Amino acid sequence: MKKYGISQEDYKMLEIVVIENKPNKSGPQWKFAGSFYFATVVLATIGYGHSTPVTVRGKAFCMAYAMVGIPLGLVMFQSIGERLNKFAFVVIRKMKTYMGCKEVEATQMNLMFATGLLSSVIITSGAGVFSTYEGWTYFDSFYYCFVTLTTIGFGDYVALQNDHALMKKPGYVALSLVFVLFGLAVVAASINLLVLRFMTMQAEDNRRNELEEELQKRIIMDEDITFALNGKLLAERLISAGNEEIDQVSVCSCSCLDLRNHKSNNNEGLLPMNVIQHHYPSPYISPARRRNLETLGL
Numbered sequence: 001m002k003k004y005g006i007s008q009e010d011y012k013m014l015e016i017v018v019i020e021n022k023p024n025k026s027g028p029q030w031k032f033a034g035s036f037y038f039a040t041v042v043l044a045t046i047g048y049g050h051s052t053p054v055t056v057r058g059k060a061f062c063m064a065y066a067m068v069g070i071p072l073g074l075v076m077f078q079s080i081g082e083r084l085n086k087f088a089f090v091v092i093r094k095m096k097t098y099m100g101c102k103e104v105e106a107t108q109m110n111l112m113f114a115t116g117l118l119s120s121v122i123i124t125s126g127a128g129v130f131s132t133y134e135g136w137t138y139f140d141s142f143y144y145c146f147v148t149l150t151t152i153g154f155g156d157y158v159a160l161q162n163d164h165a166l167m168k169k170p171g172y173v174a175l176s177l178v179f180v181l182f183g184l185a186v187v188a189a190s191i192n193l194l195v196l197r198f199m200t201m202q203a204e205d206n207r208r209n210e211l212e213e214e215l216q217k218r219i220i221m222d223e224d225i226t227f228a229l230n231g232k233l234l235a236e237r238l239i240s241a242g243n244e245e246i247d248q249v250s251v252c253s254c255s256c257l258d259l260r261n262h263k264s265n266n267n268e269g270l271l272p273m274n275v276i277q278h279h280y281p282s283p284y285i286s287p288a289r290r291r292n293l294e295t296l297g298l
Contacts (some may be wrong), residue, residue: 020054031168033173040177043073044184047154050161062244081189109196115190122183123149124135129199132160133172149183 012294028034029051042065053059092106092114116284127141134141136157144157159176160166187236 024132027125028167031166033225037160037166037173037177039065040180041153043069044180045070046148048153048155048158050155050158052116054061059164068077070191077188078192080185081192084118084186084189085111085115085193095120108193108200112197115186116195119149119183119186119190122186126179129175133165133169134159134162144180145183148180151184153256209225212251 001008006014020052029038034051041048053062060177088111089106092110093104096104096106122194123142126145127138130144131141133291134157136144140157144159147154147157160169163169177278211283
């Protein structure tokens with residue numbers, strides 16, 4: 001800076017240019033292989049952060065590309081996941097038929113078990129491959145596979161970043177891309193089944209609650225109707241009984257009525273009011289029941 005009279009701002013710019021032009025240990029990041037890997041990471045919403053656009057035009061294009069590409073990528077993963085579920089459905093049904101099971105149709109639990117097993121196989125096998133190529137421990141490789149397929153993408157472990165792998169190991173690059181794409185599709189299938197299972201359980205609970213409420217309303221309505229009809233029948237029976245004896249069996253089919261020894265002592269042939277109130281006390285009628293009775297015209 002003293003020798004050439006460079007200002008502090010110019011020196012920072014020079015430092016950035018030197019660092020950005022330093023060859024990456026994985027090879028040129030923006031050749032076709034590196035760019036394809038970057039585009040895959042963007043569309044899969046993983047976002048390791050190992051390579052990022054630095055120019056204004058590059059950042060603008062990346063945002064526009066992500067806005068269009070991410071929804072299409074999600075639709076693709078979802079479609080592949082649904083077809084994997086259908087394939088698993090057919091395989092499970094054939095296996096049950098071959099084993100002679102009574103119920104041959106695949107249930108949601110069977111599909112969840114199948115996709116979960118396939119996801120576990122992909123993660124464990126991928127961890128073995130990355131452990132061999134990257135020199136990581138198996139646990140670190142398993143951690144990388146889990147973080148990648150769940151689209152968390154911390155970026156602390158990133159494949160294809162050593163020994164110029166992007167240029168010298170095209171087979172490894174292709175294997176990594178297939179792992180990311182196929183693994184995301186399988187995980188999407190598993191998540192789809194889990195979401196459907198939770199939605200089904202919630203719908204069943206709501207339906208059960210609705211049925212219980214409807215049953216409770218019907219029980220209350222039946223009680224109101226029975227109470228009103230018993231009241232009408234009782235009044236008619238008391239009026240028509242006159243001076244005659246009344247059976248011990250009541251209209252409500254219980255043994256609480258015993259007016260055998262009570263006689264009418266007035267000119268109209270009706271039972272004394274105190275006798276009626278003693279054996280048939282006026283119950284409390286709630287406003288809801290009263291509205292129901294008025295609706296029925298009782």
